[in-house]
Amino acid sequence: MSRALISGLPAALAIFVMLAGGAIAQVRVNTILALSDAPDVNVLNVTLSALGIEDQEESELSGTVNAILTIDPGTDQVSEFTLSSGDLTATDMSFSLELGPISVADVDLSGIKATISTTLQGLVTPGSGQFDASLHQVTLYEGAITGSAITGEVDENFTESPVTGAGAGTGTVTLSRTAVEGNIVTYDVLVVLPLEFSNPLQDGVDVIVNSTVQMEGTIEVPLDPYLGWAELNGIPDAPFEEDHDGDGVPNGLLWALGYNVNDRPSLFTPDLFIPGQVDLIVTPGPVGIRAPVFVEGNFDQGGWTLLDPFLLLGFENPVPVGEDWPIVIFLSGDRNFVRLRVEKP
Numbered sequence: 057m058s059r060a061l062i063s064g065l066p067a068a069l070a071i072f073v074m075l076a077g078g079a080i081a082q083v084r085v086n087t088i089l090a091l092s093d094a095p096d097v098n099v100l101n102v103t104l105s106a107l108g109i110e111d112q113e114e115s116e117l118s119g120t121v122n123a124i125l126t127i128d129p130g131t132d133q134v135s136e137f138t139l140s141s142g143d144l145t146a147t148d149m150s151f152s153l154e155l156g157p158i159s160v161a162d163v164d165l166s167g168i169k170a171t172i173s174t175t176l177q178g179l180v181t182p183g184s185g186q187f188d189a190s191l192h193q194v195t196l197y198e199g200a201i202t203g204s205a206i207t208g209e210v211d212e213n214f215t216e217s218p219v220t221g222a223g224a225g226t227g228t229v230t231l232s233r234t235a236v237e238g239n240i241v242t243y244d245v246l247v248v249l250p251l252e253f254s255n256p257l258q259d260g261v262d263v264i265v266n267s268t269v270q271m272e273g274t275i276e277v278p279l280d281p282y283l284g285w286a287e288l289n290g291i292p293d294a295p296f297e298e299d300h301d302g303d304g305v306p307n308g309l310l311w312a313l314g315y316n317v318n319d320r321p322s323l324f325t326p327d328l329f330i331p332g333q334v335d336l337i338v339t340p341g342p343v344g345i346r347a348p349v350f351v352e353g354n355f356d357q358g359g360w361t362l363l364d365p366f367l368l369l370g371f372e373n374p375v376p377v378g379e380d381w382p383i384v385i386f387l388s389g390d391r392n393f394v395r396l397r398v399e400k401p
C-alpha cells in the first residue's frame with residue numbers, strides 16, 4: 057500500500073527561494089523593561105474603603121517586566137506590545153479609617169508583590185503607538201494586610217485574596233532610534249500604561265487602585281531579520297538564496313521555516329496515512345514560521361501559481377508568520393510540481 061502511494065507522488069518536487077526587493081519585515085523581540093523612577097509615575101494611589109469611610113495612601117511601585125514588541129525597523133513603528141510577566145514590589149502603606157473621633161480601622165499593607173501581564177496579544181496602532189490599556193492587568197499577589205478594626209483584628213493577605221484589575225483608557229509605546237550600527241538598530245523604549253480599578257477585599261471592604269505605570273528600556277532590532285539570524289548563527293556572509301550546507305534547502309527557506317543553521321529538516325514528507333490521497337507534509341522548526349511561506353504549484357509546466365488555500369491545512373497561503381503546526385498540502389494524483397517560495401526581507 058505505501059509503495060503504491062509513493063509511486064503516485066509528483067515526479068519532482070522543487071524547493072525554491074525567490075529574491076524580491078520587498079519591504080523590510082517586522083521583527084518580534086523579547087525584552088526586559090524597568091519601571092522608571094521619574095516623579096509622579098509608578099506611584100500607586102490606593103484607596104481603602106470600608107463602611108463608606110475612605111483613606112487614600114501612596115505606594116511606590118518598582119521592578120521589571122518581560123515584554124514582547126513587534127517592530128518595523130523600516131518605519132520605527134510598533135504593532136504589538138505584550139507583557140508576559142512582571143516582577144514588581146510596592147512600598148508599605150498604613151491606612152487609618154476614622155468616623156469623626158472614632159477610629160474604625162487601622163490597617164497596614166506590607167511586603168506587597170505584584171505582577172503584570174497581557175490577557176491576549178497586545179495589539180498597538182502602528183502610526184500612533186497607542187493601545188487599549190484594558191488588555192493588560194496588574195495583580196497584587198503577595199503581602200500582608202494586618203491591623204485592628206472596630207469589628208476585631210484584621211489579618212488578611214493578598215496571597216489568599218489577590219487584588220487584580222486591568223488598565224484603563226489608552227496606553228502608549230514610544231520608540232526613539234538612538235543608533236544604527238551595521239544591521240542593528242538601537243531604540244529607547246518608553247511605555248505608559250494607565251491603571252484604574254477596584255477590587256472587593258471582603259464584604260463591604262474595597263481596594264481602589266489608580267496609577268500610571270511607566271516602563272523604560274533599550275532594544276536592538278536587526279534591520280534585516282535574515283541577516284540577523286545568519287550573523288547570530290555564525291554564517292554572516294551566507295546569501296539568502298544559497299545553500300550553505302548543500303542539503304538542498306536554501307538558507308533563506310531554512311530561516312523562514314523557523315530552523316537554525318545546523319538543522320537538516322526533511323521537507324515534503326509524504327503522508328502515508330490517508331489512502332487514496334497524496335499529501336505532503338512540511339514541518340516548521342521550533343520557533344514557527346518566521347516569514348510568509350508561499351506554497352506554489354506548477355501543473356503541466358504551465359508556470360508557477362499560488363496553490364488554492366483549500367489545498368493546505370489551515371487554509372492560508374502564504375502560510376503566515378508564527379504558524380508552528382505542520383503544513384499539510386493535499387494533492388491529487390496528477391503529475392505536478394510543488395515548491396515553497398520565500399521573499400527576502
Ligand SMILES: [Ca+2]
Binds near residue numbers: 306
Ligand atoms: Ca541548506
